[in-house]
Amino acid sequence: MINKISPSMMCADALNLGATLKDFEKNGIEYLHIDIMDGSFVPNFTLGTDYCKILKKATNIPLDLHLMVDRPEERLDWFPIGEGDIVSVHVESTKHLQKVLRAIKDRGAKAYVAINPATPLCMIEEVLCDIDGVLVMTVNPGFAGQKLIPQTLEKITKARKMLDANGKNDAEIEVDGNVSFENAAKMSKAGANIFVAGTSSVFTKDLTLKEGVKKLRTAVEI
Numbered sequence: 001m002i003n004k005i006s007p008s009m010m011c012a013d014a015l016n017l018g019a020t021l022k023d024f025e026k027n028g029i030e031y032l033h034i035d036i037m038d039g040s041f042v043p044n045f046t047l048g049t050d051y052c053k054i055l056k057k058a059t060n061i062p063l064d065l066h067l068m069v070d071r072p073e074e075r076l077d078w079f080p081i082g083e084g085d086i087v088s089v090h091v092e093s094t095k096h097l098q099k100v101l102r103a104i105k106d107r108g109a110k111a112y113v114a115i116n117p118a119t120p121l122c123m124i125e126e127v128l129c130d131i132d133g134v135l136v137m138t139v140n141p142g143f144a145g146q147k148l149i150p151q152t153l154e155k156i157t158k159a160r161k162m163l164d165a166n167g168k169n170d171a172e173i174e175v176d177g178n179v180s181f182e183n184a185a186k187m188s189k190a191g192a193n194i195f196v197a198g199t200s201s202v203f204t205k206d207l208t209l210k211e212g213v214k215k216l217r218t219a220v221e222i
Contacts, residue, residue: 001170001172001193002193003188003193003194003195003217003220003221004030004031004172004193004194004195005029005030005031005194005195005197005202005213005216005217006029006030006031006032006033006064006086006174006194006195006196006197007024007029007032007033007196007197007198007202007203008033008035008176008196008197008198008203009032009033009034009035009047009051009055010034010035010046010047010198011198011199011202011203012203017054017058018058020209021055021058021059021061023209023210024059024061024209024213025059025060025061026210027209027210027213027214029061029213030061030062030194031061031062031063031064031086031194032055032059032061032062032063032064033064033066033176033196033197034047034051034052034055034063034064034065034066035047035066035068036048036052036065036066036067036068036069036079037068037069037141038068038069038070040069040070041068041069041070041090041092041093042068042141049078049079052065052079052080053080056080056082062084062085062086063080063081063082063085063086064085064086064088064174064194064196065079065081065085065086065087065088066088066114066135066176066196067087067088067089067090067093068090068093068114068141069093070093070094071093071094072089072090072093072094072100073094073096073099073100073103076100076103076104076107081104081107081108081109082107082108082109083108083109084108084109084110085108085109085110086109086110086112086132086133086174087104087107087109087110087111087112088112088113088114088133088135088174089101089104089111089112089113089114090113090114090115090116090141091113091114091115091119091123091124091127092115092116092119092123097113097127098126098127098130101113101127101130101131102130105130110132110133111130111131111132112131112132112133112134112135112172112174113127113131113134113135114134114135114136114137114141114176115134115135115136115137116137116140116141117137117138117139117140117149117151117152117155118140121155121158121159121162124162125162128162128163128166128168128171129166129168131168131171132171132172133171133172133173133174133194134159134163134171134172134173134174135173135174135175135176136152136155136156136159136173136174136175136176136192137152137176137177138152138153138156138175138176138177138178138179138183138187139176139177139178141176141177147178148177148178148180148183149177152175152177153186153187153190154190156173156175156187156190156191156192157190157191159173159191160173160190160191161191172193172194173191173192173193173194174192174193174194174195174196175187175192175194175195175196176196177196178200179195179196179197179198179200179201179216180200180201181200181201181215181216181219182219183200184197184201184216184219184220185219185220187220188219188220188221193220195216195220197212197213197216201215201216201219202216
C-alpha cells in the first residue's frame with residue numbers, strides 16, 4: 001500500500017498559505033489534514049468552515065477533514081466535501097455512526113472512522129463494511145505538540161489485522177499525533193500508510209517544507 005502524507009494545516013503559517021500550498025503541490029502532497037474542533041467533543045477550537053472553502057478553491061489537493069465534533073451527522077453540510085476527499089468521524093462522537101458514514105460516501109468522499117487511544121478497536125467491528133479507512137489517534141485529540149502514546153503502535157497493528165481479516169485489505173490506516181520522523185517509521189512498520197505531519201516533521205523549524213517532506217517520505221519507506 002502506498003504511503004501518503006497529510007500535513008496538518010493547523011500547523012501551517014496562515015500568513016503564507018498560498019506559498020505553502022504551492023510547495024505542497026510541487027512535492028506531491030497527497031492530502032491536507034484539517035482539524036475541526038468544536039470545544040465540546042475536544043476542549044479546543046480550531047479551523048472552521050470558511051478555511052476549508054478557501055483551501056478547496058486554492059488547490060486541487062484533496063481535503064482530509066478530521067471532525068472532532070459532537071453529532072457530526074448534523075454538520076456535514078457545513079463543509080465543501082467532494083470527490084476524493086477524506087472525512088473522518090469519531091466513533092465516540094455519535095450514536096448514529098453508520099448513518100454519518102453513509103452520508104459521507106453519498107457526497108463522493110472516503111469515509112473513515114477515527115478512534116481515540118483509550119477506545120478499544122472492537123467499537124468499530126460493526127461498521128467495517130461501511131468504511132474506507134481508520135484514523136488511529138496516537139495522542140488524545142485536542143492539542144498539537146503531545147507525546148506519542150506508546151501502546152497505540154500495537155493498536156495500529158491490530159487494526160491492520162482486523163481490516164485484513166474482514167476482507168478490507170484496501171482500507172487505509174491513517175495516524176495522527178506526534179508523527180515525528182522516528183515515530184513515523186515505527187507507525188509505518190506497524191501498518192499505517194497515511195501520516196498526519198505536523199510540527200515534529202514537515203513543519204519543523206529546522207527544515208524547509210521540501211526538506212521535511214523528503215525526510216518523512218524516507219522515514220516511512222520501510
